[in-house]
Amino acid sequence: MILDQLVQASQQRVQAVPVRDRAKRIQQARKMTTPVLSFEAMLAQPGLQIIGEVKRASPSKGLIAAEFDYLQIAQDYVAAGIDAISVLTEPRYFKGQLSYLQTIAQTVSVPTLRKDFIVDASQIASARIAGASAVLLIVAILTPVQLQTFITLAHELNLSALVEVHTTAEIKQAVAAGARIIGINNRNLKDFSVDFATSCQLRQAVPAECYVVAESGIQTATQVQQLAAADFDGMLVGETLMRAPDKGQAVMQLRAGVRG
Numbered sequence: 001m002i003l004d005q006l007v008q009a010s011q012q013r014v015q016a017v018p019v020r021d022r023a024k025r026i027q028q029a030r031k032m033t034t035p036v037l038s039f040e041a042m043l044a045q046p047g048l049q050i051i052g053e054v055k056r057a058s059p060s061k062g063l064i065a066a067e068f069d070y071l072q073i074a075q076d077y078v079a080a081g082i083d084a085i086s087v088l089t090e091p092r093y094f095k096g097q098l099s100y101l102q103t104i105a106q107t108v109s110v111p112t113l114r115k116d117f118i119v120d121a122s123q124i125a126s127a128r129i130a131g132a133s134a135v136l137l138i139v140a141i142l143t144p145v146q147l148q149t150f151i152t153l154a155h156e157l158n159l160s161a162l163v164e165v166h167t168t169a170e171i172k173q174a175v176a177a178g179a180r181i182i183g184i185n186n187r188n189l190k191d192f193s194v195d196f197a198t199s200c201q202l203r204q205a206v207p208a209e210c211y212v213v214a215e216s217g218i219q220t221a222t223q224v225q226q227l228a229a230a231d232f233d234g235m236l237v238g239e240t241l242m243r244a245p246d247k248g249q250a251v252m253q254l255r256a257g258v259r260g
């Protein structure tokens with residue numbers, strides 16, 4: 001499994017929808033007036049915010065959650081005081097669905113993030129229609145023009161864009177394209193290995209006017225303390241929470257790291 005396959009699968013899903021229907025979806029999203037819970041305002045709160053992920057499977061780990069009551073998981077996260085919820089919507093390799101995000105967004109009172117391999121504007125529109133607060137945009141899979149266009153569209157639709165980077169050069173590209181929220185992913189997208197040190201190493205390269213989120217491989221209270229000390233605004237945690245038998249307790253353990 002390589003990144004190209006993930007991107008191709010996403011392109012195929014997009015292209016299965018006629019161009020006319022995709023354009024209609026964008027028009028529909030542009031007309032929407034329903035309020036959006038702000039992902040950016042969530043990150044603006046003092047301290048390190050916890051974004052818990054609803055993640056059934058992954059290319060690197062296979063099936064993570066044999067039992068997968070996605071709504072119950074989201075409600076458990078919220079009951080434990082999570083600040084936002086990321087929902088994998090990629091169906092093939094992560095076994096996600098946009099309908100999971102829609103149901104969760106309709107039910108919970110915290111911002112939600114559409115985590116997918118976004119390669120087309122219609123996917124951003126679908127996120128808005130489903131009730132998401134934010135979309136993930138990955139610098140490594142987009143051209144500079146696509147990145148700028150997608151960030152602009154997300155903002156026009158009142159969505160936040162979490163712009164994911166892996167290097168200093170990608171941070172510069174993200175900022176040049178208008179990113180307001182940078183996600184530093186500890187997972188190398190070439191071989192899917194995880195190195196927690198990546199986020200702290202790249203943190204200083206993010207300009208002060210951007211919010212910054214650490215993504216992937218976050219497991220311990222010590223790591224959480226390091227992220228708080230490095231002045232991250234948020235952290236995105238998937239597998240650690242998904243594998244925890246007691247989600248509430250697992251969120252509280254991460255929270256203990258935030259408090260130090």
Ligand SMILES: O=C(O)c1ccccc1NCC(=O)[C@H](O)[C@H](O)COP(=O)(O)O
Binds near residue numbers: 053055239
């Ligand atoms: O999780 C994967 O195996 C993966 C492989 C290739 C591209 C993306 C992948 N994951 C998406 C994510 O970025 C994570 O779901 C998210 O950051 C949470 O990571 P973790 O806490 O390590 O589950």
